[in-house]
Amino acid sequence: MTGRISIGVLLCVCCYTIHYSIADDIQDNACYKDENGISCHKTTYKLTRLESSFVGSIKEVVLTDGTELELKTLSLKPLIFELPNFLSEEECNHFRSLAHDIGLEPSQTLKEKTENTNFNILDLDGDRKLSVPEMRVTIEEAFDVYPHDEDILEMYAETGLDANNDGFITPNELNKLKPSDLQRYVRSFVQNQPEKHARLSNQVWLYPDNSTDSVFERIQKRVSEIVALPIELVKLSDFQVVQYGIDGHYNAHYDSTPVDSKYPCCVRFDKRNCRICRYMTILFYLNDVQEGGETAFPVADDEMFNATEVKLDKRNLFQKCDEAKLKVLPAKGKAVIWYNHFIDNTTQWLGQLDQYSIHGGCPVKKGKKWIGNFWIKVTDNKDEDIKRMEKFI
Structure with a gap:
């Protein structure tokens, strides 16, 4: 089934997603400036979550600049979408060139x-x-x-x-x-x-709030629009460009950590004993891989999910990639979106970790693989997050 939707204003201060009509009175941004200074929608602002009812559903998305994209559901547990041609060839090449200019370093967990x-x-x-x-x-x-x-x-x-x-x-x-x-x-x-090693690759970090790169800024706005989250929140996030050579891989892992009141969520360069809080992940493929290099979700939509079995037998993707329930083929310009957390029913902010979101990168068998990881980060404290968002107004 294919449907067509247009995205107008994408800050969700109600519980709409891009699958529904967007109300005319929804604000363009989470925060705004008036004669009283900076104000934010603290009482009404909520995290958004795209919706889908079945695997394989496709919706046509028209962005405000006229760009047409296909949003395809790959999994419901965890909720995963792919968008072919999210990045242009020139944008993919730009990020690879930028990574070379900054200087790639060996990845470490x-x-x-x-x-x-x-x-x-x-x-x-x-x-x-x-x-x-x-x-x-x-x-x-x-x-x-x-x-x-x-x-x-x-x-x-x-x-x-x-x-x-x-x-x-x-x-x-x-x-x-x-x-x-x-x-x-x-x-x-x-x-x-x-x-x-759990991870065999090279990487470089880019930070949206510190960047003046026009291509990067354009992609941030596109991400903000497609996931229906405000640009101010996207700018608090981290972006990583990663290069994998032959045998390069990343064994199955979680991009975030379980909610735990004993430890606060880390903010950038945090030296405290804290935990990683990445609400969602947007992964970009920056080249075509000759062979291998799939993104694998070992337990996607697996009704027999067992955490002990995952530890014992499903994390080593270097050895057992072919056993994963879902493998996403790399294709230059494609974006893959998934949610690492649910939304808390009370706060409408960061909820429990989705145990199905464990994933990783299968080994590259021929050629090289380039990706970009965009992690949308929040903390347990919505008010503090909104204060950090205010600096971008």
Whole structure:
């Protein structure tokens, strides 16, 4: 089924989305300036969420500049859309050139950046001993390194950790290996096998609020329009350009973290003990990939979703990409949109993490892959977020 919609004003101060007619009295921006200074719609402003009733539905979207796009539903759990030709060829090339000019650096996950000698032992079945898969998952969780089961057995042989060679590690056996020694072993291991990093790529950061690049500003406005969120909120977000070579990948992960009142949401360059809060992700493909490099959602629309099974068997996309429930093929200019969080019914702001939103990048088999990640960020505190938005008025 194909429908056609036109987008006029896209700030949603009511619970409309772009699938419905937009009321004439909706404001153009979340905040505005008048003789009394800057004011914002604090009481009525809500996060928006595109809607779809079934996988495969297609809607034609006409932007205010006349651009026509197709919005196709790829999944309902999590809610995922794709828009072919969201970026022009010139815009894709511009971001790649900009990344080269700024200077790409090796990508690192947070766990790879930090010294980690205090980590959880994942005895998933509670039998007080670690099987080979449980030890593998323990290392994955602690260090963002993804060994195979055979690598774990080799580690046992080299360290003497499995004293009785039964394939299980008891608390007494584990106590013989210091956490710092395990960390050194894992780092040495991954230096020799870099493809077993959780992430193998190069990247550069761009920040909407600090940029004067006209192409970037144009894309921000287009993103604001298509997702029905105000440009002021988009400017609080982060943008990352990423390059993947042969074997480049990013194993399955969440772009955000669960709601937890003990830890505040991080703001940019935050040094506190905080959590990542990315309401939604817009991913752009900046080139055509010769082979591989799909974006995979291992449990998309999987009614049999099981969190333990995901940890044990579905995150290693370098090895198991083909088993993912949904794989999105890269195509230059295509945008993929998904929601990492639901909307809280009370605050109409950041809600619970969508457990189905786990995703990653399959290995590139031939050529290179370039993408852009646009993360729309909010915090738990709507009033504080709106205060930060005021500076763009």
